Amino acid sequence: MGSGVALFTLSLLLVTHHAHSAIGVNWGTMSFHKLKPSTVVDLLKANKITKVKLFDSNPDALRALMGTGIQVMISIPNELLSTFSSDLFVQQNLSRFMGKGGADIRYVAVGNEPFLTSYGGAYQNYVFPAMVNLQQSLVKANLASYVKLVVPCNADAYESNVPSQGTFRPELTQIMTQLVSFLSSIGSPFVVNIYPFLSLYQNSDFPQDFAFFEGSSHPVLDGPNVYYNAFDGNFDTLVSALAKIGYGQMPIVIGEIGWPTDGAVGANLTAARVFNQGLINHLLSNKGTPLRPGSPPEDVYLFGLLDEGAKSTLPGNFERHWGIFSFDGQAKYRLNLGLGNRGLKNAENVQYLPSRWCVAHPAKDMTLVTDHLRLACSQADCTTLNDGGSCSQLGEKDNISYAFNSYYQLQMQNEKSCDFDGLGMVTFLDPSVGECRFLVGVTDKSSSAELMARWGIYHICIGLVVWALTRCYIL
Structure with a gap:
């Protein structure tokens, strides 16, 4: 190319x-x-x-x-x-x-x-x-x-x-x-x-x-x-x-x-x-x-x-987006390479980051989000949001969520990378819409790093519970 x-x-x-x-x-x-x-x-x-x-x-x-x-x-x-x-x-x-x-x-x-x-x-x-x-x-x-x-x-x-x-x-x-x-x-x-x-x-x-x-x-x-x-x-x-x-x-x-x-x-x-x-x-x-x-x-x-x-x-x-596999080694579509297999075999034992995503906070006004979007998409991949892309038909808030999450995964789910001056929040519910996939990153870190990630999940869960109880907002 x-x-x-x-x-x-x-x-x-x-x-x-x-x-x-x-x-x-x-x-x-x-x-x-x-x-x-x-x-x-x-x-x-x-x-x-x-x-x-x-x-x-x-x-x-x-x-x-x-x-x-x-x-x-x-x-x-x-x-x-x-x-x-x-x-x-x-x-x-x-x-x-x-x-x-x-x-x-x-x-x-x-x-x-x-x-x-x-x-x-x-x-x-x-x-x-x-x-x-x-x-x-x-x-x-x-x-x-x-x-x-x-x-x-x-x-x-x-x-x-x-x-x-x-x-x-x-x-x-x-x-x-x-x-x-x-x-x-x-x-x-x-x-x-x-x-x-x-x-x-x-x-x-x-x-x-x-x-x-x-x-x-x-x-x-x-x-x-x-x-x-x-x-x-x-x-x-x-x-x-x-x-x-x-x-x-x-x-x-x-x-x-x-x-x-x-x-x-x-x-x-x-x-x-x-x-x-x-x-x-x-x-x-x-x-x-x-x-x-x-x-x-x-x-x-x-x-x-x-x-x-x-x-x-x-x-x-x-x-x-040229791959026959997505970034994590999962086949995008059925393809017979002529080798006896009727389709592609996916990568196994892929080490994903925890199943969590960064999305636009549903209760916050997004009027001042432009600079944050510019930051997120200048570093992470937001190409699917553009005309002809698989995520180009998302609504305004889902667009913001996609950009936030791309940046969040790029930063290896660092807690601060989902702040965006309070406009972002972490969710454990997959926000993917139709063919528009909100990715979860992969890692090649050791098992000790995975334990640390799980410890981080525990703290996020506790925080979400407290936040939900105090704000009476159902996620």
Whole structure:
């Protein structure tokens, strides 16, 4: 998505009649409520996920993955491409975690969408030198035959009105030719991120049904080929661009693709399920695309595994809602990944904070609440309250309660964080309304911390009882 955040990518092995194709899921870690790495790894194993990609080289994640047999892709964030030491990187992030019983690291991603148009070329000149240095370091460490380098690119790296005329952007032609030649020489695939949702979101004239896999009343005609979905058209545009620089048979991996469930019109549970299931079924059919019939991408990584409430909303509020699981590892919708399970398995043994919420005090005047709302939503995630969000239809007081609670959970239910100059109060009754879920945070604290939390609950309960008796107000 063009961000330098820590992201994981998971991959599920899908067996077809002709080839092994893998469905992947990006696991992002930009969350206010992070699950333990061990909990996430258990989630991967429960769903038979066999590959994971980390957009940095988080040591806690790598330790949790050791001995699991899950294949790993680690990455170097864009902002480090110009400064990192390749020898030191290999030593600290590969060699020390690999070996018998270690992490099965297969790929290193050199940046993430470093040629994105919005970056204005800021990272463009650092990618190739970084790759050359890394390859030399892998050779010295005797890892070059096992660990491969890749560069995840955004689909804006190429352009065309029809797939057969696809070319790389003029300013990228030289560096792409150099890059692809190098990737080919070391046996690495071309990795690209494709987002039909963004095409629909950014263009009001984009045919909605063309974004999905159910067939379209607005197909794209390209000579003898007909395209009924945006994915195939985008993929073949890249195939054409690669062919024009002499690498028409280059293996292609889809690094990111998915559909958000909230934060924008068209971002909802139904659309996400239909898109992702349609994509999986399309891949399982082994149909391929018009320019690569019978040859689907080697791997396709769904974006993403978990919602990330701390991501930047600059592209849109939907950025925090791409997960097929909510932040706490609970499946949002039914999805058959083609692995024998008819649906997703939820994370187990998640350590939640106590079941309590912060809401707007029902007996208080909210006239002066504006500054408190601004504070709460500047730090916590309130994106579901905006137009198109699952909580956008709440009444005024429920809106306030949602913002208060988001901040309260972010502050790990600190008692003072629900004060808001007396406008907030703690409740033990779940204030969720319909599809609008008022979250309870998660924690990775020890059992002693849990005892302290329970002791805090006891005091809150006593306080509520006294308050109710003295004020004669029924909660």
